[in-house]
Amino acid sequence: MIRDERIPADELRRIDEEIRADWPTGADVDFDEAIAYHESLPASKRFADVLEEATKPLLQPRAGVPRLDDQVELLEYLHGEGKADLLPTTIDSYTRDNEYEKAQEGLENARESGEDTLNGFPAVNHGVSGCRELIEAIDAPIEVRHGTPDARLLAAITFAGGFQSFEGGPISYNIPYTKRHGLEETIEKWQFVDRLAGAYTERGVRINREPFGPLTGTLVPPSIAIAIMLVEGQFAATQGVRSVTLGYGQVGNVVQDVAALNALQKLGDEFLPDEVVVTTVFHEWMGGFPPDEARANGVISLGGMTAAIARPDKVITKSPQEFQGVPTKEANASGLRTTRQVIDMAIEQEIDIDGIAEEQDLIERETRCLMDTILEHGDGDVVQGTIKAFDSGALDVPFAPSDSARGAVLPARDDDGRVRIFEWADLAMDDDIKEIHRARLSRRADTEGRDQSFRMVADDVDAISDGKLIGRPQNAGDV
Amino acid sequence: MVLHTMSQTVVLGVIGSDAHVVGITILEQAFSAAGFDVINLGVQTSQEEFAEAAVAHDAEAVLVSSLYGHAEQDCQGFHGVLEDAGVDAHTYIGGNLAVGQDDFEQTRATFEELGFDRVFDSETDPEEAIAALRQDLQITTTETERATISS
DSSP states (O other): OOOSOOOOHHHHHHHHHHHHTTSGGGGGOOHHHHHHHHHHSOGGGOHHHHHHHOSSOEEEOOOOOSSHHHHHHHHHHHHHTSOOSSEEEEOOHHHHTTOHHHHHHHHHHHHHHOSOOSSSOOHHHHHHHHHHHHHHHOSSOEEEEOOOSSOHHHHHHHHHTTOOEEEOOTTTTTTTTOSSOOHHHHHHHHHHHHHHHHHHHHTTOOOEEEOOTTTTSSSOOHHHHHHHHHHHHHHHHHTTOOEEEEEEEOOSOHHHHHHHHHHHHHHHHHHSOTTSEEEEEEEOOOSOOOSSHHHHHHHHHHHHHHHHHHOOSEEEOOOTTGGGSSOOHHHHHHHHHHHHHHHHHHTTSOOOOTTHHHHHHHHHHHHHHHHHHHHHHTTTOHHHHHHHHHHHTSSOOTTOOSTTSOOOOEEEEOTTSOEEEEEOTTOOOOHHHHHHHHHHHHHHHHHHTSOOOHHHHHHHHHHTTTTOSSOOOGGGOOO | OOOOOSOOEEEEEEBTTOOOOHHHHHHHHHHHHTTOEEEEOOSSBOHHHHHHHHHHTTOSEEEEEEOSSOHHHHTTTHHHHHHHTTOOOEEEEEEOOSSSSOOHHHHHHHHHHHTOSEEEETTOOHHHHHHHHHHHTTOOOOHHHHHHHHO
16 A cells, blocks of 8 residues: 655665666666766756745746757747746656657657647657756756656656756646546656655755646635645655745735745645755746737736735746747747736835735635645545545545546635635535635625526636636626 | 427537546536536547447437647547447537637538537537527526526
């Protein structure tokens, strides 16, 4: 039975050898040589140090193209023109499915045609030497960003390739991304990823790990996101990771977003072991974007404002072309510059908003309910507790496509635009907290002159792309 | 007009490798609230899974969702698979059915040619699909039901 226990050294070696045989580039990984390579990198490329020593939020975009020279050019542009502090390398979908053969075909097509035939950088196919060329070309730390349920080979190659930060986790890269991967299976695979990061850490190369906070990206109640961040942070800490960045996705209500980021940092420090340095990352709005660039810049600016007040360690920016999909490099850089302008104008102001402390208190109480139920389900073991709590529905994520989560919880915004829970299903929560949500949603229903129903949920999902925060009924006049 | 009083079953799912779940979650809620029995197959559903579910539940309609742009490829031969399984149901498809900013009338024609009875774009409200299905199934609604749906 899988538990929250460190993978023993001989087991780590056995799995490492096994997974490196999955694709020819795996043979080039040599752990001791990789440690020496990381030691040779300048301080400006050490991800954990740069992030943890920053005095204001660092900005990072998303970006990945198939060819190495194009990826170098793209990251140079985002670093130079967008003034990104931290850079990404987003991995293509075939690699995320461990389909390295298909990724190879796509890469070869891209090389022949000059077109971007893959939606990201196939790092396994580029291998250790390809990754190192990228690391050497860019004078900033670079993170691997993806969405891979089984990321073991990707981690082995990119860590040896010089990357020092790796996004994802067994829940956050399973529940929102895929239907059929069991939680037990992804936890086991991510224990290896975390253990490998822990092995580098023990040799003085601190690999930063970043659980994916936004989850399904659609009206996720803050306490659910935070509980999953704490769980994945704990999993990583157990395997020896010492630099953890917990994530949260903007919901658009400034009070709730600031409160959630405060709660995330506070609970992260409280729940994770003292030897772990806990930082936070704020993702600009992950739901549907307005279809025109001017309005999209408004959404991005609100994210910048929120970040200036809450001061997370890092902000993942969006581009004004989010509506259409993958942005041009110019649009990607413009999202960075818009965010920077708002943060720099707002961050030195003292902005006090009523209600943040109360909202933070509520989020913390909710998160503690969820953490309690996880530990109870696992009889003190957080791995077993997570698996069993998802199974019973005591832990759940709204709009989860995975068979491993019920996906029965439904959120809706209250009259002030804060995300509340409309349908609890079997989510473990104290009755007095449920009553607070019910009362807040009932106030909205009164304002709108309609019953609480799934229509609110549906209207809320489209609201921001339609130009508002709350999905008010169209025929209700000026409410 | 025939008045159906018993509840009608619809099979719902996202076809292919697509994992976009928000749309069908809302459709599931909307069709259930409108009185249909909804079998939600979820994301990443194969043609064969749609056919099996339609047979098993004697579905009146098969509603296919796709948002990642590969719908045309995913739906090749779909109506043949349904026919071979003996499914005689109305078939609808909706979502972002093509990559990029294609002309929707062209997209509609493409999917009608593939055999779909109705084709919807991603801006469609659930009520529109429910009204269409009621029309296709010749279901009349009572005044109270109508009020609930349009509220």
